Each structure stands twice: as structure tokens, then as C-alpha cells.
């Protein structure tokens with residue numbers, strides 16, 4: 568028997584007012600996997616990521632993390648369960664310095680391992696080391712993205728949720744960010760759920776993927792199988808190998 572998944576989303580619905588943004592989503596992430604969620608604008612990808620943190624709340628179904636249904640827990644309790652996210656649009660603290668942003672990320676650990684972890688994320692993203700005293704809001708887009716990921720890593724997550732880490736970035740930075748994700752997964756066994764519009768890169772990186780259309784999962788399979796699928800190619804890869 569295979570071990571229980573680290574994260575199991577079962578039949579989850581979520582609403583904005585009367586609009587149903589998630590219509591009964593099933594998705595699993597096993598320990599040590601990179602799983603990617605692909606879909607067009609407005610499909611509900613970010614909503615699913617946010618629902619894991621309880622905002623908006625899952626109205627139906629269950630979100631089971633480490634064997635426990637977390638779908639009724641308040642957001643601040645979920646943040647203490649070794650799940651960290653780098654949300655869409657980065658959402659770093661613009662008036663705080665890079666160092667202070669990273670301290671905020673480490674806060675759930677009460678400051679334990681702070682120096683060691685600071686060293687580690689600066690090793691992953693050397694540009695941040697050079698800018699530790701610069702205000703977050705003055706970083707370039709790519710640097711802010713690195714900071715958002717680094718801040719998430721400061722809490723030593725077992726599960727890392729990344730919402731469009733490559734959005735709006737130059738190809739070289741995208742490559743760097745994807746290679747850091749691969750390294751975290753391969754060297755440290757970190758489990759990753761990755762939302763991406765850059766389907767080609769994401770499916771090449773991921774063990775498995777899910778396709779979301781209009782709040783529903785329409786297809787799932789290994790990254791390699793989805794890359795080969797003619798439906799996926801037509802909808803998400805057409806002309807887009809960059």
C-alpha cells in the first residue's frame with residue numbers, strides 16, 4: 568500500500584459571494600513530490616491555493632494535511648503546520664528591508680535556526696545577500712519573487728505552495744527560480760505544489776500535474792504524459808516553449 572498523501576484535497580468547493588469558484592476539486596500531493604496545477608486565467612488556481620489556508624474557506628469536502636482535516640482551522644493555525652506559501656503577486660512587505668521580510672518568514676519558528684536559515688536562502692539566491700538592507704519595495708520584480716520564495720523557506724516548510732513564481736520574469740530568472748525549486752526538492756526532499764501558466768517548464772519539472780478548467784480538474788497525469796497530451800499541447804503549450 569502506498570503511504571497516505573501529505574496533502575489530500577477532496578471534493579472542495581469554494582465561493583465568492585454566490586459565484587462558485589471551485590466546483591468540487593480533488594487533488595493529492597505525496598511527500599517528496601513536485602505537483603503542478605495548470606490552467607487559464609480565472610480557472611481557480613489561486614483560489615485553490617488560498618483555500619488551503621482557509622481564505623476563502625472550503626464550503627464542502629475536506630482538505631487533509633498530514634492525516635488531519637485542516638479545512639475548518641483558522642488561517643493562523645494552518646500557517647503553523649509547516650505549510651508555507653509564496654502567493655501570487657509576491658506580496659512581500661515593501662517598506663521592510665529584505666532582512667526584515669525574511670525575519671517575518673522565520674517568525675513561526677520563534678527565531679530558532681534564523682542565522683542558519685538566512686545563510687541558506689542567501690546561498691540559494693545570492694542576489695538577496697547583496698540586498699539585505701534594501702527595502703523590499705525597491706527590489707526588481709525578479710528579486711521580489713526570490714524574496715517571496717526565500718521568505719516562505721524561512722519557516723522550514725514541509726509543503727511549499729508556489730503561485731506563479733515565474734510570472735512576468737525574464738527567461739534567465741525563470742530558469743534560476745525553477746532550478747532552485749528542483750534543488751529544494753531533490754536535495755532536501757521538499758514537497759512542492761506549483762501553480763504555473765508556464766506549462767512547458769512546470770510540466771517538465773513536476774512529477775505529476777493537474778489541469779484546471781473553470782473550477783474543475785479536467786485532467787491529471789505524470790508531467791511527461793501531460794506534456795505529450797495533444798489536448799494539453801493545444802490549450803497550454805501552443806507556440807509556448809519559453
Ligand SMILES: Nc1ncnc2c1ncn2[C@@H]1O[C@H](COP(=O)(O)OP(=O)(O)OP(=O)(O)O)[C@@H](O)[C@H]1O
Nearest residue numbers: 583588606607608609610611612613614615655764
Ligand atoms: N476576491 C474575489 N472576489 C470575487 N471573485 C473572485 C475573487 N478572487 C477571484 N475571484 C474570481 O474567481 C475566479 C477564479 O480566480 P483565481 O484567481 O482563482 O484564478 P486563477 O486560476 O488563479 O487565474 P490567474 O491565472 O489569472 O491567476 C475568477 O473568475 C475570479 O474573477
Ligand SMILES: [Mg+2]
Nearest residue numbers: 612613614655
Ligand atoms: Mg492566480
